[in-house]
Amino acid sequence: MTECIVNPSARSGRDRQILEDLKTAFAARNIPFREHFTDGPGAALRIAGELTGEGKEGGKLTLVVLGGDGTLNEVISGIRDFSELSLGYIPTGSGNDFARGIGLPKDTRVLIDRILAGKEIRRMDVGRLVYHSKTRTLSRLHDENISDIRQFIVSSGIGFDAAVCEEALSSGTKAFFNRIGLGKLTYGSIAIRHLLKAPRIPVDIDLDGDRHIHLDHFLFAAAMNTPFEGGGFRFAPDADPADGLLNLCVAGEMSKPAMLCALPRAYFGKHYGIPGICHEKASVIRIRTELPMWVHTDGEVMMKSDDIELTCLPQVLSLIV
Numbered sequence: 128m129t130e131c132i133v134n135p136s137a138r139s140g141r142d143r144q145i146l147e148d149l150k151t152a153f154a155a156r157n158i159p160f161r162e163h164f165t166d167g168p169g170a171a172l173r174i175a176g177e178l179t180g181e182g183k184e185g186g187k188l189t190l191v192v193l194g195g196d197g198t199l200n201e202v203i204s205g206i207r208d209f210s211e212l213s214l215g216y217i218p219t220g221s222g223n224d225f226a227r228g229i230g231l232p233k234d235t236r237v238l239i240d241r242i243l244a245g246k247e248i249r250r251m252d253v254g255r256l257v258y259h260s261k262t263r264t265l266s267r268l269h270d271e272n273i274s275d276i277r278q279f280i281v282s283s284g285i286g287f288d289a290a291v292c293e294e295a296l297s298s299g300t301k302a303f304f305n306r307i308g309l310g311k312l313t314y315g316s317i318a319i320r321h322l323l324k325a326p327r328i329p330v331d332i333d334l335d336g337d338r339h340i341h342l343d344h345f346l347f348a349a350a351m352n353t354p355f356e357g358g359g360f361r362f363a364p365d366a367d368p369a370d371g372l373l374n375l376c377v378a379g380e381m382s383k384p385a386m387l388c389a390l391p392r393a394y395f396g397k398h399y400g401i402p403g404i405c406h407e408k409a410s411v412i413r414i415r416t417e418l419p420m421w422v423h424t425d426g427e428v429m430m431k432s433d434d435i436e437l438t439c440l441p442q443v444l445s446l447i448v
Contacts, residue, residue, distance in 0.1 A: 148236070190215070200279055259436060
């Protein structure tokens with residue numbers, strides 16, 4: 128059985144036609160197929176949990192996701208057992224950083240053919256976020272039930288980049304740019320404004336238990352599994368989603384004007400070497416901030432925290448490519 132989780136609002140309903148094409152292709156080959164539509168925050172997570180948890184049908188499961196990075200994040204977070212599952216992904220969002228980062232073809236017909244064939248499988252890492260501290264400051268658009276653990280496939284960050292995501296998810300800016308086909312500009316436009324008001328507080332970061340970073344004026348940290356986040360910003364140009372490591376990009380000891388200059392360079396992955404930006408690789412990352420800050424997983428923001436742990440789960444996901 129092939130199960131398909133669909134976000135009907137990922138890009139003004141564009142995925143509805145793609146779903147019809149997918150259903151037609153499966154019917155032509157007499158392959159059982161069933162769709163599940165999301166109806167709000169947390170729905171994809173719940174559906175994925177039901178399909179992969181206790182009481183699931185036996186045998187190998189093919190799970191197809193139609194939506195953006197946020198929908199994919201919910202599915203990844205909801206999966207209970209990766210061992211008997213193959214995942215197919217057809218991006219229909221505005222940012223599509225995951226598809227960009229691993230080089231998925233843009234032609235949805237090609238993706239449908241590959242999912243139908245199911246022969247080419249790529250083993251991929253998945254990131255796991257653990258909240259060691261939870262606050263009552265929740266995102267304007269959050270799941271009804273917030274777990275202590277969240278998984279991610281693109282990136283997870285705390286600070287400035289998460290604050291940008293929090294506004295992008297709930298503001299009219301993203302909807303406006305999506306309507307005119309320029310959704311990738313959402314994050315850049317909001318980022319410039321947030322840089323001017325971003326707080327600078329102390330942070331302590333532990334890497335694999337044997338390295339430590341302390342900054343007195345912390346801006347953000349992004350643990351990257353793939354190269355891109357924020358609609359095409361190449362924060363980790365050499366990230367490999369199958370090496371068992373997270374690429375950590377940290378920005379802190381730099382002025383806001385300097386950060387404004389660094390932002391466009393980050394879009395092209397040319398920000399390494401700028402004073403105030405550091406880059407590390409680790410399998411386990413613990414971040415403690417003096418005050419709670421927004422936290423995101425693949426652009427999805429639930430709450431603020433001042434103590435999080437990020438871990439790489441090596442090659443647990445079988446992706447149909």
